[in-house]
Amino acid sequence: MGSDPDGKASGTADWYRRAAVELAQTSEVQVAWARGVAGDDAVVALLDELPREHRQPSLLFSVMHLLDVPEAPWSEVRDWLVAEWPRVAAVARERRTQTNEVGRCAPLLAALDRIPGPLALIELGASAGLCLGVDRYAYRFDDEPMIGHGEPVLVCATSGEGRAPTALPEIVWRCGVDLAPLALDDAGDVAWLEALLPPDRPERLARLRAASARLAEDPPHLVAGDALEALPALAAAAPSGASLVVLALGTLVYLDPAARLEVLRLCGELGARIVTLEPVAALPPVRDALAGLSAPEPSPFVLALDAVPLAYVSAHGDRLSWLSAVGQPGVASGQL
Numbered sequence: 001m002g003s004d005p006d007g008k009a010s011g012t013a014d015w016y017r018r019a020a021v022e023l024a025q026t027s028e029v030q031v032a033w034a035r036g037v038a039g040d041d042a043v044v045a046l047l048d049e050l051p052r053e054h055r056q057p058s059l060l061f062s063v064m065h066l067l068d069v070p071e072a073p074w075s076e077v078r079d080w081l082v083a084e085w086p087r088v089a090a091v092a093r094e095r096r097t098q099t100n101e102v103g104r105c106a107p108l109l110a111a112l113d114r115i116p117g118p119l120a121l122i123e124l125g126a127s128a129g130l131c132l133g134v135d136r137y138a139y140r141f142d143d144e145p146m147i148g149h150g151e152p153v154l155v156c157a158t159s160g161e162g163r164a165p166t167a168l169p170e171i172v173w174r175c176g177v178d179l180a181p182l183a184l185d186d187a188g189d190v191a192w193l194e195a196l197l198p199p200d201r202p203e204r205l206a207r208l209r210a211a212s213a214r215l216a217e218d219p220p221h222l223v224a225g226d227a228l229e230a231l232p233a234l235a236a237a238a239p240s241g242a243s244l245v246v247l248a249l250g251t252l253v254y255l256d257p258a259a260r261l262e263v264l265r266l267c268g269e270l271g272a273r274i275v276t277l278e279p280v281a282a283l284p285p286v287r288d289a290l291a292g293l294s295a296p297e298p299s300p301f302v303l304a305l306d307a308v309p310l311a312y313v314s315a316h317g318d319r320l321s322w323l324s325a326v327g328q329p330g331v332a333s334g335q336l
């Protein structure tokens with residue numbers, strides 16, 4: 001994801017060096033760009049002109065994609081980047097990383113399956129709201145029968161001891177909040193949403209477009225604002241008679257560490273369940289609860305319900321590895 005989960009400031013070159021490792025499963029093109037930036041003092045100096053949060057690797061790469069960076073070796077990309085820097089910097093200053101990864105709906109479905117319905121959903125950091133359409137997509141967990149119908153089909157390979165979902169949830173109300181919600185009927189927002197995907201992952205672009213088409217039939221209500229500030233009013237607007245569930249998928253990592261904990265506390269106070277899919281280091285209560293648990297395929301990202309870890313998940317939701325107490329398969333996941 002290229003974010004900064006523990007909130008520690010480090011040099012820009014180091015940030016890109018780490019991103020080159022983290023992006024290995026995401027995009028070969030971006031790995032080459034990350035390595036190129038990390039080893040180039042002049043490019044790092046340009047990036048350092050930007051506010052720290054706007055130097056993020058994923059953001060730079062999305063801006064380059066939006067502005068039609070050439071498909072070429074790093075030396076040519078580097079010359080383009082330096083020549084185009086004023087344009088790149090202007091967009092990087094005004095945009096933020098808002099990748100709306102519909103693949104995360106597969107692990108989300110697995111967590112929602114553990115909450116009695118009907119459900120009312122509030123997504124924090126909803127981007128364009130695609131994950132709020134979790135009940136409108138089709139799913140295939142391993143070799144199990146398909147859940148739902150139509151496109152996109154979200155495929156998820158699981159490992160470990162746990163219960164994969166068998167049905168879609170009943171969602172009676174949904175809304176989202178984002179600092180800058182993206183509108184699926186705005187050409188500039190759609191271009192940004194698509195630029196947020198790596199240029200060498202056409203299957204993710206196809207999935208995004210299919211999900212956008214499904215969501216556009218009846219788009220969820222999205223409000224502009226800060227997640228923590230908006231949460232009480234959104235919760236008050238939810239209907240009674242439904243389980244209120246707050247979703248935070250790749251979002252809390254962008255809040256400061258105290259605000260992340262406050263979101264968890266507030267959910268308890270509001271009587272809401274909270275599903276998180278965040279880097280391990282971003283949420284100390286989830287990280288601490290991992291002690292004594294194990295899963296066949298560890299990952300930097302954890303799916304948790306009310307801060308109880310359920311599974312390790314790949315960054316884009318296509319792999320899920322159930323956590324269980326060491327020596328007691330299924331304790332952490334199957335019994336919730």
Ligand SMILES: C[S@@+](CC[C@H](N)C(=O)[O-])C[C@H]1O[C@@H](n2cnc3c(N)ncnc32)[C@H](O)[C@@H]1O
Pocket residue numbers: 096097098099100101102104124125126127128131177178179180225226227228248249250251254255
């Ligand atoms: C990486 S995107 C994840 C989007 C979506 N949850 C998903 O999983 O596909 C993070 C989103 O959080 C939003 N965001 C960051 N800080 C926020 C804040 N303090 N309040 C509300 N939204 C925020 C960003 O604008 C961005 O759209």
